[in-house]
Every structure is written in structure tokens, then in C-alpha cells.
Amino acid sequence: MSPTIKNIPFARPSLGPEEEEAVLRVMRSGWLTTGSEAEAFEGEFAERAGVEHAVALSSATAGLHLGLEALGVQEGEFVAMSPYTFAATAEVTRYLGAHPLFVDIDPETLNIDARQLDETLSTLDHTRRVRVVLPVHIGGVPCPMHEIRQVIDNQRHSNSRPTSITGNSRPTLDPAAPISILEDAAHVSPSAGGDRLGTMGEVGVFSFYANKPITTGEGGMLCTHNAELAQRVRLMRLHGIDRQVWDRYRSVGAGWRYEVVEAGYKYNMPDLLAAIGRVQLRRTEELRRRRSDIAMYYNQALCDTGYLRPPADNGNTSHHLYILRLIPEHLKITRDEFIARLNELGVGTSVHYIPLHIMPYYQRRYGLKPTDFPEALRAFEWCISLPIYPDLTDEEREYVVRAVRLVGDAAYQGKGA
Ligand SMILES: Cc1ncc(COP(=O)(O)O)c(C=O)c1O
Known part of the structure; x- marks a missing residue:
């Protein structure tokens, strides 16, 4: 061993002059919170990930919460996931009064075991309704998404998921519809090709926490191909207000008027962080x-x-x-x-x-x-x-x-x- 013992931290973000310049640009612009940078980050992220809609948020935890909410998870229902994950993946079910339904892992990949998921779903008694499967790509190793989809397709019990979200209304339920997939893609680097993890379920959520593949310090991105679901998430990320602050600021005239149409949350991503995210995205x-x-x-x-x-x-x-x-x-x-x-x-x-x-x-x-x-x-x-x-x-x-x-x-x- 070398005589000098080094001090090697477990994690360290990779930030350079481009990120510094981006932060300065926003500081000097006079607009720090969610605005043009966040909007641009969403567009660029969606394009890279190959998804219709990307919604920038304060964290992946916020994204998991809003994703489950928009998928219509109700009090007393279950969300299937492996216990081999960070606290955030399961705690969000509890925010909604729902419950995690744990399924053991494949010891090779450390991801949810699709065979055991099948067994668990097949042997559930009818009092327990699973609305969502929430696979986590641990360490960035892909979950078997095609097998998970197959398991869900094979299920014949009376689960339901939202099939229509109209405008700002709460999701409505189709009792015959299959279980949805929400991918916890917190460990995934947004991919420009192949099986694009984080975009293979109804919803995918990326994290930009300090040690993640790309970072904004704190932050997350919810991705979906479903326009109505994206609209619901946009509404709920900022107090359930029908117009985003940035839209009100931009519009001349009655910019002050807004309506609270739901009891939403405070889950938006500020421009200061989005500007860092745009640089990191280019460096993916x-x-x-x-x-x-x-x-x-x-x-x-x-x-x-x-x-x-x-x-x-x-x-x-x-x-x-x-x-x-x-x-x-x-x-x-x-x-x-x-x-x-x-x-x-x-x-x-x-x-x-x-x-x-x-x-x-x-x-x-x-x-x-x-x-x-x-x-x-x-x-x-x-x-x-x-x-x-x-x-x-x-x-x-x-x-x-x-x-x-x-x-x-x-x-x-x-x-x-
Ligand atoms: C698997 C997993 N899911 C979700 C999260 C939550 O991410 P965030 O810190 O962006 O809320 C993390 C955070 O480390 C995570 O490891």
C-alpha cells in the first residue's frame, strides 16, 4: 500500500465552469424561481429521454408522490415494490394513505424479481388492490421491464387505474384497466437510445440529488407520454393553482389573477437549479x-x-x-x-x-x-x-x-x- 493514506470521499459531484456560468446568468437575470430555465430544461430533457412530457420538480421524492397521485392511487390500496431501496420509494405511498407491497429481489441484479412479483400478484386476496408496480433500477441496473409488463398483462384480477384525467380534475378510475408502472429512475442517467429506462412505464421519475448521474444539487424530473397526466402533475406541483407563476409573470394585464382548483404541493424546481441541470444534461x-x-x-x-x-x-x-x-x-x-x-x-x-x-x-x-x-x-x-x-x-x-x-x-x- 502507498505510504500516504488518501482521503477518497464516497461521492463528489462533477461541476465545472459551465455550471458556474449558468448559475451566474440566472442570478443576474432577476428571476430565480421556476421560469424560462426550468421550461427549457424540461424540453431538453424530454427530447433526450425520448418522452412526450417532462416536468421539473424539487426532488424525485416529489415526483414519486405526484406520479402515484396522478395514477389515481387511493387510500388503502397497494403499490408493489422491492424493499431493497431508499426510504423515498415507499414513503410516498403513505402520503396517500396507501401501502407498499414488498416483493423480494433477484439476488443477481438486486432489482425486483419479476417471477416473485407474478406470484405475489397472483396470490393476493381480493381485499388488497394493487394499483401500481414501482420498479427501482438499483444503481442504474435495469429492471426487467418487459417481464414486468408481461406479469401485469397476465393479471386477471380486478385492479384499476386511471384512464381519464380531464383538465384539472382528480383522476377517474376504470375498474377493468390494468396495473400501471411507475419507474423509480432515481439512479438512471437519461439515455438517448436503446431501452430508455424511466420512459418505459406510464410514469418515470429521475433524481438530480447531489450524487446522482446528473445533478442540480436537489431536484427531480417526472416523465410521461400521457399529456393529461403531465397536466395533473404540473397543477399539483405548485399549490393546485391553475396557472404557473411564470405564465402569470409573462402575461401583461391580469397577471395577478389565479384560481386554486386543488390542494396542491410546493414541489417546483427553481431556475437557479434548472440552469445547472441543463449543463449537466449536455454532459450526460x-x-x-x-x-x-x-x-x-x-x-x-x-x-x-x-x-x-x-x-x-x-x-x-x-x-x-x-x-x-x-x-x-x-x-x-x-x-x-x-x-x-x-x-x-x-x-x-x-x-x-x-x-x-x-x-x-x-x-x-x-x-x-x-x-x-x-x-x-x-x-x-x-x-x-x-x-x-x-x-x-x-x-x-x-x-x-x-x-x-x-x-x-x-x-x-x-x-x-
Ligand atoms: C432509489 C431512490 N429513489 C428515490 C430517491 C429520492 O430522490 P430525491 O433525493 O431526489 O428525492 C432516491 C434518493 O437517493 C433513491 O435512491
Whole structure:
């Protein structure tokens, strides 16, 4: 190991002079909140993602909330998802008085297991109505969207989803309509081709939180092909007011008049942040390529250890996270000891995820036990996320690999042990 111990943070945003200039431009313009920058960001994002409508928001959490609301999720209904995710994915169901319906993961991808989803939906008793499936592309690794759609198409129970949203009214329900898909694309880099994650369900939600593939510090984007759904989200993101502030500001004359037609929320994205987002969006490919290079480097350098498994990669991943899985049978130390030793060597790490079904709130509210979702539990107990971000230097990534090998090789107890 190098005599100088480095201090490598787990995450660091990649921001440069273009982002700085964009912020200054907005500061000098006299208009800081949602306006022309946010509007332009939405248009540019929609074009890149290949989707009809993109609505800029204060966070992905806001997007998940508004997406479920616009899809007509009602009190007492269920939203199917894996417990292997961040708090936001499930908490939004509770905002609406609905409930998460957890389904275990595929241990290879760490995403919701389509086969188990099928089983869960097929064996639900009729008192539990699932309105939405909410797949999360963990770390940017794609969920099996075609299989999930197939599972939904095969369902014959009387679920419903909104088929008509007229003007500003609350979604109406068609009892015979199938379950909707809301993609949690918080870890996804908006893709210009192939299977465009985040645009394959009725709704997709991206995050621009500080460590995400593209960032605005805080922020999110809701994408949909459905014009009425987009209109509902636009209404609810700003107090349920029938005209956006920017439209009122632009119009000469009765600019002050507006009507509150619903009890909405305060979920808009300010221009200050949207301006950063526009620059980051233009840099999407450059940022994604660098993450991908680092992932390839780690894969190569760590593939032959005997005590680690690299993350799943089918070529369409955004490499938001690099989640290593330790092989417990081949190691003399625990995951927590492994992390502590990496931290002593100055390598920042994290754990994705502590599954929601072992969190006090979900255990208390739904009486869940850790063993209810054994794959999620096992993945959690043996995973470590390594630093992966565009500004991680070649020297730093080399150091990370040497630190992992130093800790792991010393703790290796061979395949036969
Ligand atoms: C899987 C997942 N979904 C949703 C969110 C919420 O994103 P935001 O912080 O933009 O609200 C996060 C945040 O990290 C996340 O990891």
C-alpha cells in the first residue's frame, strides 16, 4: 500500500465552469424561481429521454408522490415494490394513505424479481388492490421491464387505474384497466437510445440529488407520454393553482389573477437549479462514459479475488453505484469489519441498501420480520458500495482497488474453507 493514506470521499459531484456560468446568468437575470430555465430544461430533457412530457420538480421524492397521485392511487390500496431501496420509494405511498407491497429481489441484479412479483400478484386476496408496480433500477441496473409488463398483462384480477384525467380534475378510475408502472429512475442517467429506462412505464421519475448521474444539487424530473397526466402533475406541483407563476409573470394585464382548483404541493424546481441541470444534461454522455470506465476498471481488477462479486452489468447500466457483494463463506471478517478497514485506509464507502422491511417504521406498521425477504436481507448483509463518480481520478481508483485487495486478501480463507 502507498505510504500516504488518501482521503477518497464516497461521492463528489462533477461541476465545472459551465455550471458556474449558468448559475451566474440566472442570478443576474432577476428571476430565480421556476421560469424560462426550468421550461427549457424540461424540453431538453424530454427530447433526450425520448418522452412526450417532462416536468421539473424539487426532488424525485416529489415526483414519486405526484406520479402515484396522478395514477389515481387511493387510500388503502397497494403499490408493489422491492424493499431493497431508499426510504423515498415507499414513503410516498403513505402520503396517500396507501401501502407498499414488498416483493423480494433477484439476488443477481438486486432489482425486483419479476417471477416473485407474478406470484405475489397472483396470490393476493381480493381485499388488497394493487394499483401500481414501482420498479427501482438499483444503481442504474435495469429492471426487467418487459417481464414486468408481461406479469401485469397476465393479471386477471380486478385492479384499476386511471384512464381519464380531464383538465384539472382528480383522476377517474376504470375498474377493468390494468396495473400501471411507475419507474423509480432515481439512479438512471437519461439515455438517448436503446431501452430508455424511466420512459418505459406510464410514469418515470429521475433524481438530480447531489450524487446522482446528473445533478442540480436537489431536484427531480417526472416523465410521461400521457399529456393529461403531465397536466395533473404540473397543477399539483405548485399549490393546485391553475396557472404557473411564470405564465402569470409573462402575461401583461391580469397577471395577478389565479384560481386554486386543488390542494396542491410546493414541489417546483427553481431556475437557479434548472440552469445547472441543463449543463449537466449536455454532459450526460461524458459523465456516463467516465463512470462506465471506472466500473470496467474495478471489474477487471477485482474479478479474480475469490471473495467478491462485482455488480450485475448487462451493458445498459448507468453505473450510479458500484455495489460489491462479499462472499461470506470465503472471508474471515464481516462486512462491517471490511468497511471499517477500508475507512481506516481512507476509502469512503456506503451500503445500498438497508432494506425497508427491517426499518423500525415498516416493521412496526406491517409486522414484518427480517426473514420475510431473505434475498434482500442477504444482499444487504454482504454488500459494500465503492466510490464511483466522474471526477474520481485514475490514481484514486487504483488506490481504491489496492485498498480493497489489501483488506480482502488478508481476510481470505480460500474456497474450500
Ligand atoms: C432509489 C431512490 N429513489 C428515490 C430517491 C429520492 O430522490 P430525491 O433525493 O431526489 O428525492 C432516491 C434518493 O437517493 C433513491 O435512491
